[in-house]
Amino acid sequence: MLPIQRAARSQLRHLPTFNRLPIRARQHAFTTLRTQPPPRIPRTSLNKTPLQLRFASTTPPTADKKVVIQRSRWVHYLYRTVAWFGFSVLITGGLVVAFFVYDASTYRDDPESYDIPVSEYALTPRIGGPKNLPIAEYFVSDDEPEFKEQKHKPKLVILGTGWASVALLKQLEAGGYHVTMVSPSNHFLFTPMLPSATVGTLEFRSLVEPIRRVVRKARGHFLKASAVDVEFSEKLIELESMGPTGGVERFYLPYDKLIIGVGSTTNPHGVKGLEHCHFLKDISDARHIRNQVIRNLETACLPTTTDAERRRLLSFVISGGGPTGVEFAAELYDMLNEDLCHYYPRILRNEISVHVIQSRGHILNTYDEALSQYAEDRFAHDQVDIQTNARVKEVQADRILYSQKQEDGKVVEKELPMGFCLWSTGVSQTDFSKKLAEKLGDNQTNKHALETDTHLRLNGTPLGDVYAIGDCSTVQNNVSDHITSFLRTLAWEKGKDPEAMSITYADWRQVAKRVKSRFPQAGDHLRRLDRLFEQYDHDKSGSLDFGELSELLKQIDNKLTSLPATAQRADQQGIYLGRKLNKLAHAAPGLLINEVNEGDIDEAVYKAFSYTHMGSLAYIGNAAVFDFGGFNFGGGLLAVYLWRSVYFTQSVSLRTRVLLAMDWGKRALFGRDMMNY
C-alpha cells in the first residue's frame, strides 16, 4: 500500500464518527483509496521534497486526474469486450456441443421391427368393378396404431400432390376421414421458384417436399399411382401403377369423397417438333435443362466446334413470355453473366444470345402494362432479345421457325438457329380430365378445364361426392340462369306468371343479397344497388320486370372472368375445401341422426368459394416486379430480396425454408456449380 494511502486511512481511523458509518460505507472508503492509482510524478517534480510530493498527491492537479480516469476507462472497456468475447465463444461452443448431442440422439441403433396385424383383405384384395380389377378397400397400414382410428371413417381420396391438394391436406384435421393421396410423383413441388433450379441458383431438393411427410401429418396414406378413370356410379377410381416387375398394373380405389387436383399439362398449340424442346413442369425437367445448358457450354469449348455451330449452341430460345418463360430467361442470363466468365473461355460470353418469343404485344401480359414495360427495358439492357407478336410455327433440331406481325400489320416468316429451346406457353387439360369431361357430357362444356359450381363440386356428379380444385378446374359463373330459375319458382309460389311479374327495389335488394352469397365473385359488381336499379329500370316504372332483371344479371355474368390457373388460386381452393371438409366431418353425426343424406349439405355448412387476388410477382434478372392490384412497382436488388422473402414465407415447410436459405448462401459464397451428370 502506498504511503499516501496509509496516511489517508490512518486519518479516517482516528475519526470516532467514521466507525459509526455502516460497514459498506467504510469498506468503500477504503477500497476507493486502495484502487486509487499511484500519483503521477511530473519529471520536473522529481527533485521536490517529500512534503511537496505528498501535497501534490492528496490534492492532485486536475490534469493528472483526467489521465487517471481515462486510463481506467480503457482498461474497463477492454475487459468488457474480452469478457463478452469469451462469453460468446462459450455459448457458441455450448450450442455446437448441444447440436452434436442432438445429432447423436437421431441415430437409431437397434433394428425396430415388431409384429403388426395386417388384415387379410389388405394382403389379397377382392376382385370386382366393371373391369374386374383388384379393389383396394384396405391397406397394409390400416391396422397400425396411428391409422386404426380412421380405418372405418368415410374414404377421402385426393388425386394429385400439387398446390391445391397439399393446401387441402395441410388444412385437414387428422382423424375425420380415411385419407388417401394418390399421385405419380411422391413430392410436392414449390413451382414458383422452379426456374431458379434450372441453372443452380437453388438446388432441386430445396424446392420439393417429400409428400409422405405431409400425408403422415394428416394421418393419411399415399399411393404412387396415376388416375386413369372414375366410375362415378360405383364410387371407384381406376388407378395405374408400375408393377413390381416394371410392367403396368391397374386397380380400383373406392371413395366416399373424391378430390380431383390433377393439374394440367403443357399446351402444344399444335406445333410440330416439340420433341426438340424442354418443358418446365416438374423438378426432373429442371434437372434435364440444367444438364443440357452445361452440355452446350462444354461442346462450345471443343476445338472441333466451328464458330457458327458455337453461336447456335449458345442461342437459347424461350417460347412463351409468361412468368415462367420470363423468369427462366432471367435466371439463365444471370448464370451466363455471373458464373460463365469465371470458368469458360471468354468467347462464349460474347457469342451467347437469349431470345424470348411472345405471341402477345408484351411479355408478362397478365401484369400491369407499366410492369411489362419495365421488364422489357430490363431485358433490353441485359441484351435479352424479345420477339413480340410472334407465333412459333415449327421447332427443328437446330432452329425454330416463327411468324411475326409487324407494326404495319404484315406477317413475316422468321427463323432462329438455336441450341436450346424451352416451351412454356400456357397449360391444357390432362387426358384424365378430358376423359371425365367426356363422361359427364353436357354438364361439362368448357374445353380447357373441369367445370365446378361455386362450392367446387364437379358439375354433373352427385352433390358432395366429387370436387375439383387447382389448374384442372374452373368455377362456373352462371349467375343469371341460377337466379332466373330461382325467380321462376318464386313467381309460381306467388301464383304469378314469371314473365309478367316485376320486382320492387326491396325485392331487388333481396335478390342481390342472394346472388352475393351464392356467387361471391359477383360481389364487386353489386356494390351500388340503387344505381343498377335505376340504370336497368328503363321504363322508370320503379320496378324491374323480368326482362330488365335478367338483362342486368347477364351483364354481371359477362363481367365475371374465369379464375387464373395459378398456384395462388389452387392454394386458396385447397384451403377452402379443407375447411369445408372439416366442417362436414363435424356435422356428420348430427346429419346421421336427422337422417339428412341428400340435399345441398355443403351450402348448409359452409359459404361458397370466393377467390381474392393477392397480386403477382416475377423475377426479371437482378430485379423483380410486383403487381398488387393498385400498388405496382418494380425494382432492383432490394425488390429481389423482397421477392425471395415472399416465397420464403410461402414455402411449404421448415425444411424447405432452411434449404432455401442455405442455397442462397451457397450461391453468394461459391456461385453456381457448373456440372452435369
Added chain:
Amino acid sequence: MLPIQRAARSQLRHLPTFNRLPIRARQHAFTTLRTQPPPRIPRTSLNKTPLQLRFASTTPPTADKKVVIQRSRWVHYLYRTVAWFGFSVLITGGLVVAFFVYDASTYRDDPESYDIPVSEYALTPRIGGPKNLPIAEYFVSDDEPEFKEQKHKPKLVILGTGWASVALLKQLEAGGYHVTMVSPSNHFLFTPMLPSATVGTLEFRSLVEPIRRVVRKARGHFLKASAVDVEFSEKLIELESMGPTGGVERFYLPYDKLIIGVGSTTNPHGVKGLEHCHFLKDISDARHIRNQVIRNLETACLPTTTDAERRRLLSFVISGGGPTGVEFAAELYDMLNEDLCHYYPRILRNEISVHVIQSRGHILNTYDEALSQYAEDRFAHDQVDIQTNARVKEVQADRILYSQKQEDGKVVEKELPMGFCLWSTGVSQTDFSKKLAEKLGDNQTNKHALETDTHLRLNGTPLGDVYAIGDCSTVQNNVSDHITSFLRTLAWEKGKDPEAMSITYADWRQVAKRVKSRFPQAGDHLRRLDRLFEQYDHDKSGSLDFGELSELLKQIDNKLTSLPATAQRADQQGIYLGRKLNKLAHAAPGLLINEVNEGDIDEAVYKAFSYTHMGSLAYIGNAAVFDFGGFNFGGGLLAVYLWRSVYFTQSVSLRTRVLLAMDWGKRALFGRDMMNY
C-alpha cells in the same frame, strides 16, 4: 434522501479531516450512503420510537444486510445477462447485414462482354496426324490475359479428373506449363463418401467439385472429351467428344508431357446378367441407386403387390464385401432403420432384408482381422445378412445365383430373390488402358494395370514423355533385374566375368544403398544388412557370389506387393508427380542452356516415388473401423464423428466442406428426404 442518510452525511460533514480526503474517496463515501437501500423496518418495530428506528438502521442486524447484498447481486447479474444478450443480438444482426451487403455485391448487373483476340488456328485447326483429324494446337482462350503467358510453354496434358489428376493439378505451380485437362466428366468426385449419397445422407453436389474451378486455379484449360488412343511417336492424343449435333467427333491433342490418370472400371468377373445390377463409380450411379431404392419402397406399398413380391422388392443384395459394398450396406440399413418407419407402412420394415455376398472368408478382408470381425458382429446385430466364401454365378432380373463353399469344403449352389443388386467387386482396366498396354507390347506385362517405373513413367515410352498415376497404373518392382544389370555393367567395367564375380559386405552396403534410393518400397526389407548378408552367404565365404546376391534380391522382389488401388495412393502419386513437374519446370532453362535433352532427367531432379500407407477406415452403420497399421480400433458414434472429420478435412475445397456440414445438419434436423424423380 432518507433522514438516516442525511444524518450520517451531516456527521461526516463536520469532520475536518474528511475534507482532506481525496475527492473520489469522499464521493464514494456519499454515493455509498445514497445507494444504501432504505432500512427495512420489521413489522414488530413499527410501533418503535424514531430513536430506536434510527439505531436499528445505522447498524442494521446481519440478517437484513444479507438480503440487501443478495438483491443487488441479482440485479447486477440480470443487468449483465441482458446487456450480453443485447450485445450479441446486435453483433449477429450486423453479421446478417454484412452478409446481405456481400451477397448484393456478387450480382453482376452489366453484361460483361468485350472484344477479345482469338487466333485463327484456334477457330480452324489444321488437319493432320495418322488419321487426318483436326489437331487442337491452340485454344480459343489461349490469347486471354490469364492464359497468354503460358501459350507457348510445354504442353502438359492430364487425362482424367480423379484423385490422382486433381491432386497433381492442385500441386502444380501456375505458369510452368500449358496445362490441359481432358475428361468425359467435368467434376471431381470425392469417392470415399459416395455410398452416403446413395440414400440421401449426403447430397450429390456436396461430393463433387466443378473441375473448371480447379483447372482455373492452375491457369489451365479443360476439354470434355474421352481419350481413345495415343500416338507416342508423334506425341498426339486421339480424343472423342460429343459433337454439336449429338454425334461423336474425334480430334488430336498434341502434348509434350502426358499424364494418364484415367482410372478403372468395375470388374465383371465374367458374370452374366450385370445389366440387372447397379454400380457405384460415379455420382450419377448414386442418383440411379437412390431413385431405384425409393421406387422399390413405393411399389412395395401398392395393394396390387403380393406379399412374396414385396419381400423380393425389399431384398437388397450387395455383391462384394470391400469398403464400398460394406459402406453402402451400412448406409442403406441406416436409411431403412431410421427414416423408413416414419413414412412407410410398418410391414415394409419387417420384410426388408440386406445381404452382402463376399467371395473371401471375411468382409473388409484387406483390413485387420479383428476389425472385419467387429464389422461382421455389427452387421449381425443389424440383421444384415453376410454370405462369405460365396461366388456369384449369374444375376437375373428377380434373383441372384451364387455358389458357396461350406466349412466342410463342399460347394453348394444357392439363390436369393432380390429387388436391387449392387455390383462392387473390385476394378479392372479401361479399354483405353488396354489399348495402350497392347501398343507398348513386351514393356507392359501386367494384365490389370499400366506398368510404370518408380518415377511413374509409363514403361516402354520415351523417358519423361508419358506418366501414369492412380488406379490405372501400377509401379513395377523389378529390383533384381535392375540391380543385376547394374552389377553386370559394374563387372564388365572391372573387367570381370559377372557370373564369377563376388561382392564383399562393403560392396553389399553400396548395392543396398542404391536399391533403397531406386526402390523406396524395398527399404523396409533392407533394414538389417548384416543379417541378410550372413543369411544368403551360404558358403560363409564372407562374400556373396553372383548367384547368392541375385537370390537375395529376388527374395526382396517377391516381398514387395503391388500398391492398392485406393484414393490414398492416387492422391500421393498425384502430389509426387506435381512436385516433380514443378522441379522440372524450374530446371528446364538450365537444361536448355546445357543442351541436356535426354537421359534420366527425372532421376536427376527428384527422388523416386514411395508410397506411405496412412491407414484405412470404413463406416459400418452408426459405427466405424480404423486400421492405422499397428493402431486399429472400431467404435460407435464417436468413431463415426471421427470418420466424418477425417474425410471432412480431406475434402477437396471449402465449398464441399461447407456443403458436407450443411448436409449432416440437414440429416439431423429433417432426416433423409425420400423422393425419387
